[in-house]
Amino acid sequence: MPATHALRLSLLAALGGLTLGGCQTDGTDLWNGGGQDQTPLAAATGLSGAYVSLASFSNPQPNIPAQCYIETSGGTQNACVYCHTNGLAEANPPLGNNNAQGDLQVAYSFAPGLSVNHWENTLFPEKLRAMAASLGVNPDAWDMQAYIRQDNWSEAYQARGAALAWNAGNGALRLFPALDPADLPARTDGFVRSNDPQHGYFHDGQGWNTGWRALNFMPYGIFTPMTGSVSGVYIRLPQRFMQRADGSYDLTVYQQNLDLLERAIQNRLAGGDPGHYYGAAADVAVRPGLYPLGTEFAHPLHYVDVAADGSDPVVSRFPGTRAQRVKEIRYMYKWQDFDPARAPAGGAEEEEGPGSVLVNAEQGWIDNGAGWVLAGYIENAAGRLRPQTAEELMQCFGCHSGRGQGGGFKSGVGNTVDSTWAFPRKFAGSLGWQEMNYLGYRHDPAAATSATPGIAGLGDPFNRGKGKGEFRYFLDTVVGASLYGDMPTPIEQYLSARIRAANGYSADWPALDASDPERLLAAQRLRQQLMRELTARGEHLDGSRHIAGALLYPPQEAALAGAARYRQVVATQRYTLGKDVFAATPFTYRYYRPARYAYTHADGRPYAQGEIITDRPVDAGGAGQVPTLIALATEAEGGTFNTDYQPFLAYPSRFEP
Template sequence: MRRLTLLVLLATAAPAHALDLTATVLANKTAYIPPQCYTRTEDAQGAVHNPCQTCHTLPRSPNFVSDPDLQQDYAIPGPALENPWTNLFVDRRAAVAATDAEEIRDWVRADNYLGADGRPVLAARLDRLPPEWDANGDGAWAGYRPDASFAFDDAGFDHGPDGRMTGWRAFAYVPLPGTFWPTNGSADDVLIRLPEAYRQTSDGSENLAVYKANLAITEALINRADVVIEPMDEGRLGVDLDRDGSLGTATRVVFAFAPLEGVTMHWAGRAGTLGPKVAPLAAGLYPLGTEFLHSVRYLDPRPEGVTMAPRMKELRYMKKTSWQSYAELEEGALAEKKEDADFPDRPKQFFGSAEAGIPNGMGWRLQGFIEDAAGDLRPQSFEETVFCMGCHGSIGTTDDSTFAFPRKISGPGAFRDGWYHWTQKGLAGTPDLVRADGQGDYAHYLRTNHAGDEFRSNTEVISAWLAQGDLTPEKAVALQADIAPLITPSPERAIALDAAYRMIVREQSFVKGRDATIAPQDETVWRRVEQDAPTGIAEPADPWFYRLKR
């Protein structure tokens, strides 16, 4: 067994290709089309599955990308008809079985982000920029330099080794159905940070109450709904949060946005003094300069359950670098729709670099870091970053290009009102998100996809939750109070998924796919699709937030 394990490690250690971080030419011209888009939506028995609804759906303004039609046919450009994500068809079963469970546990528990001094190792490497990472050749790193310490206080705020706040704040959310359930390969978290002006009083002094108020205002704007807050002194903040006409003590941020009628909201503190050109505000949009940090991690089976591992697979970053009005966003969506209609086989074009990141066309710049063959974090290549555009680009389900924050946990009984990191409280006890039609979001996904992942290869979920082919009323009721039993894998599955993904890391074959699949996916994934072929989905499913009457 030891000899077999050694042979497997040697076989997977050699990089599949030489990585060039300065390149901006794509080998896969449609790297922005995710592997999940190649799923076979009809099974051998003729039953129809709908994983497409997670991304392609009716939007809510100011997202003007309406794409529920993509639930019904494979509208894929000609150059992408041949599935480029060949890692989906690799058979890793023997190699996974040969992996020592204790060894993989040790691997995932080794922190590849923080050094012994509590500072990000990657930031130090960027200070001494390796020449092969220097895409523009100027000797200095032009992109995001990791600065989160993942040391959170009771309100979810991150603190550096010196005790000072970094500005990052963790929040808990109901993970998007499918790929981002831990049972399908990874644990993840998301942090948000607003610019300094949103963390300061009008005189420029750092103030936690101002920051909390502006984060609550942001939450109200994104959800287009009121937000319950801890009691806040509106006089000190300089804003009437509850819109009662006086500056008293507010326990709620009241959402109101009808600018044509002269109704709008206002930022607290210094941001509220800067005016709309510097600190614009609109429903459904984040403040200019907002940042998100998203770590994707291995799974760690422990006696208390499967948790988020210290080892990061990826560190993803996005920043809102430019403001687009509703009109500009709508114009951009219409222009892209026309481009797709006029030139259906023309791949999308992206600009930027591995170092500076890539703009998504809607005001955000995306960048990322991923493991090298030895397990240390390195910058993603240009092509590896274009991969991120499939989800944070033009799809109907996002709010201002994001997924997690609109799904933030909040409301009566919510632990710390959702402002915490998963290391402070795990998924246990997290209720299912309630859709606008009254169904649980996860219950709806299981009923319409008849599986717990896009590829329908998670037999553990199917046997435990869909043994008779459908979700029983009893299982649906259980999900209302706790989603953890559904989306948390068994320790054995977690170990297998960790091992499968590490093989991709050692190959450095991310451009062929980064899903932790174990067996070949031929039964549920197309190697080649027929352009515009029907999916068999008769009626597009509505999104969880859909509130319009037909």
């Protein structure tokens, strides 16, 4: 459902025939239990893993994220559209080969056993608190501001080994990205440079260029300051993309290749663009929607520090509320090139099924089945970074799998391009080649701890296909702050103060009355209508025509409280039960359906109004068919159902007027 549907893990069929460095294999040894050294991955990269059955996990499908189980308030809150659409497949099949993704907006189509919501930390935060207490953990004694301002990234980087290598030795941090936080932040052109020649491929006149370049992009409602997690994202291409034809390094050549790749990923290739990359990479074809072999992404996921805007290195060297402490360090390496023409196209959606995955939990990486190795390092109970376990790594598949070859292993995500989210949504030109700063956040030192902590420095960028601001479209379709459809108190207060009949709106912003499901549904529909009135009037923007800070940035008190809730997951190491923890169970996880839309538990027991939804029924054929209610009305009819959404921003950049 909303964030990512299930993956069909029939990995043998998924790989089909693979081409690696001119040598072809039928893939049989990879998924039929062949020795580790016989796998195409081992042959191509030297990485040796083991096959783990999904049946061994406590959650049989950890790739289905918690957001997929929320209710949609009668279809008025459609978070599903940000993953499950046909737009890319219809616009350019190599970008997204499956044009049935939009069907996943219609029903909770989980197979038997998968209709159960296993994300206990998110569903029942009180159970997490009890577990922490049983371990002697007292969150009230934590100094969370001091905690999030500690650096836990540098220690892990120093332990990884070689400074430049993507594959450093055979230790536990073998695939920890070769990006030294001491070299950050990136310079104004986005390139990460170092004073240490061992960290750079060449000296470009400004420093030793590490090859990494920062991306500034428009986030979804997944990792935002209001959700408690913020990202930096960095890309690096192989050395020959930095070189002239004679092998000498050239910053201009590297810039040209990165810009050309941006156009390929964002479906903006024009007739005048070359068919191959520049310089020493002239033998590499430019293909829409595909990264070249050897592409790397580094993704530090930070806690939120609302005082961090890049102006005070004592607080944090990073902008955009990115705290010094990271929750995770994530990494992607493209080891295999899939031919889009051989990927399965179209057809009905595929149900998830049993399978196994190739992982190395001791080194914290997993093969995503679509050409990428994904690595993840997360805090241990003491806050130091450790490799993720196999089940923890499987959560990465929820967003980063994409299409496979030969029959069935493909993600339910219709809005990734070659398994990635950030680069397709990079801001145009130089605005997008800089540190991720969450709409140019600027901290207000005079703000009270209970007030909005700062302002945005950017407006609402137009979505290329919608002809309206991307954030405006998010508010119109989700009517909430995140893909959970939740409405934090600061946003609720902002809307209540502005949306008044006395201010020219059709009604006052209504409270939610849960005493009767019909009244509740009516209130939600009114909220959707009023939210659209707000955005049409441009009142999601401030007086400078930038996105209103109250809609993006939590007060300091709220941010630290959210960090303390997440730290309970760290202290208990219960990541497999959910990383998103709310003060109370989100409204969208409770059953409030009128009789005409009713459904039961999987075992046939009726739900009581207000009961937490833990499971949904499946039909006689074994597929979940409970309607989401999103398809009750299309956008043209005033609803939210839209199967054609595309994640791209307008080029050149345009903003809501």
